[in-house]
Amino acid sequence: MKGSDGTSPSTTDAPIAVVGLSCRLPGAPDPATFRQLLRDGADAITEAPEGRWGAGADTGTDTDSGTDTDTGTGTVATRRGGFLDRDRIDHFDAAFFGISPREAAAMDPQQRLTLELTWEALEDAGIIPDRLRDSRTGVYIGVIADDYATLIRRGGPAAIDRHSFTGLHRGIIANRVSHHLGLRGPSLTLDAGQASSLAAIHLACESIRRGETSIAIAGGVHLNLAPESDVTAARFGALSPDGVTYAFDARANGFVRGEGGGVVVLKPLADALADGDPVYCVIRGSALNNDGGGDHLATPHQAAQEDLLRRAYQQAGVDPADVQYVELHGTGTKVGDPVEAAALGTVLGAARPTGAPLRVGSAKTNVGHLEGAAGVVGFIKTALGLKHGELFPSLNFRTPNPDIPLDQLNLRVQTTSEPWTADPDTPDTRKPLTAGVSSFGVGGTNCHVVLSGAPEPAVAPDAVESAPEGVSGRIPWVVSGRSEAALPAQAGWLASYAEERPELSAEDIGLSLATTRSAFEHRAVVLADDRGGLVGGVAALAEGRDAAGVVRGVVAGADGRAVLVFPGQGSQWVGMAAG
Known part of the structure; x- marks a missing residue:
């Protein structure tokens, strides 16, 4: 039942349906190809495209130390990463979105990508965008990078024009979507570090449950355009020097950067079922917290992650013993992976029967770490797995990190593609498919979302009777x-x-x-x-x-003016349209 303003009444624990999604990822321009890449156990990590970060030139990297030694020429610490095709960044159909070519050129490509992803996600949900105009639809987009602003400002004042203020402002990334579609709900660009896009989904769900919005568009984007951002990550010590993400593996030595984005469309489950929407999966609950003072600002804290998990499953009303899979933050770092594993083992692994370990994996091994958009990538991977009943392999795992006692923690890295029934180790057809998705920010912001498979759709009577045998009809x-x-x-x-x-x-x-x-x-x-x-x-x-x-x-009369009106109520008169 909807309120008088078109929003649903506040229900703090109401499940939320994922009714549409889109993604643009390395090697996967849409969800179908992303699913195939995951099923095949493939990765999309390559050398940087020509012209990106000064590719083809000396990187100026000391290979022994793995640190950048000379960035004066705009070169970077590593050439390997997950990249979108160059055309997908440079090209944009400005006219489709009613934007002038000059303004489009001044816009951060992350704005342009978000517009495209939103349109595709709404189409996937079967929602005609124009029908959302003036509705309380919310937009929540996680973004942490502003590489395009760095590139523009290198040109000095002459490179800045009247469109630069809105074109380079990160807050406009979400606002641009709301403006284009005429949406009246909350519109937020969220920066919570690497947890940003999953935190955006969490906040979108909270807004729906409060009755603030009836539909939410949530996700994140991230593009690696300026060498300075790569050098910053390398000097911090976060990047893998050999360009491979070894999540939970003994070879773990950092992450590989990726780029792209993803968007999901969310509705209250009750509304989605009433409207007959196809449902990918159901968000049962989520939690958000901060480490609140670990050993160092950028060092994860096990107790805080355990608290996060307990609150997420309590809020979702899900027994931790029933969780079959968790999509890890899984960056392949020497410090982060053991802390994440220990927290999962304490809260989820210990709740499961001995010999029936919790399956875990990381999409970062396939497409790289999308940083501000990393959480939505793991979310979409898990949503696709739940919809199609598939567990996808996590790559580059050979020998467990010696600081991650998998057997003791009752965890198992998912290394093969296989059907996801109810529980791969203890089959029970009565159990729903249940999973968690984690995303952690470098400053200590942690987010975890609890998902389950979509409910069986109600059996509806046939709306149209079959044509009699021998009779055919033309289909448009x-x-x-x-x-x-x-x-x-x-x-x-x-x-x-x-x-x-x-x-x-x-x-x-x-x-x-x-x-x-x-x-x-x-x-x-x-x-x-x-x-x-x-x-x-x-x-x-x-x-x-x-x-x-x-x-x-x-279409004739595309200016929107009516030519003739036939109301059918007997109020017409001769000559009424002469004016």
Whole structure:
């Protein structure tokens, strides 16, 4: 039941549904390819692209000490990392978002990436963005980097223009989304160190539970554009000199930097089920705290992490013994990994039966450490695992860190891809799939989120009866784009999508296209009697070929003015539209 302002009443322990998600990660431009990368046990760590950080030049690194010795030429400590394709940073469809080319050039690419990820996540959720206008939808984005500002300011005052103030301001990253979509809910860019994006999800859930927002957009972005940020991490001693993340392994020597981002769309579970939304997983609860004074500012504190875990599972109403998997912070550092393992073993491992260890793993071994966006990467990995019933392997694990007694802690690093039923070691079909996700900031901010599998959807009566045998009906697939070039591009995407998913019915695809996608000015409809004809029609549209059943057009009167109105209430009169 919703309140009079469209928000749900406050319920402090109400479960939250993840109804949509998107990601742009090294080697994985979308959730489907990210899932495949995880299933394959692959990593996307490469040499830096040409032109990034002065790649191809001397790094100025003392290989014996692993520290940077000369950064005057803009070179860096290591060339290895998880990188997005260069085009995905440099290219942006400014017109799609109603932004001028000059303003787009002044915008931090993290702003641009967040706009794209948000749109994709809403489409994944089946939410037409325009329908959120004036709603109390909240936006919570975790970001800690401002490399683009560093690059711009190198050019001195001449490089700064009228768009630089908003273009380089980190707080605008979330605000830009709210402005573009016309959202009235909270809009926050959050910097809690490396815990930022998971803390953003935690705060988004709290806002929903308080009735402050009805839908929340949450996640994080991180781009590594300036060599100074890489040198800073290297001189701190956090980076792996050989460019490999060895989470929980004896070879652990630091993390590898990654970049990209992810966004999730959240709704109260009750609302999602009532609306018939597909649900990836359910957020049962979460907790946020700080180390509050360990040995050093950047040294993790075991007691604080244990307190975090206990409060998260208490708030979620989940018995720690029922947790089957935890997505680790897992940076592969000599100090951080043993502390994280000890806390998990004390709270979760000890609660489980002997011989049925808690499975753990880290996405940082696949795509690198996305720092401010690291938490949402682990969250999306776990959400995909819960939705598809899969446990994904954590890479680069061979021999346990001698300071991590896995057997004693009742933990096991997940090193293979396998089905995730209820409990891999003690199968019980009555148990829901249950997992945790951790993310810790260098200054001591800790966050843990408790997830479970989506409930079985209610069996709904068939809305449409099957056609009688021998009778066929034409099925429409509608496609639209903001520009003439966008229309065939969308058609090409649709053709590939349909070909890769033969299990989807033509009717379901047509219904989704007609009811869950924005309708832009340049439009086309493909009509055919069967799936093969529809796929062939959109392929022809993508290639610019004429084909039977394909109709193209541009919306007339796109300025929004009404031409004729037929209210059907008998109030018309001759000449009423003459003015």
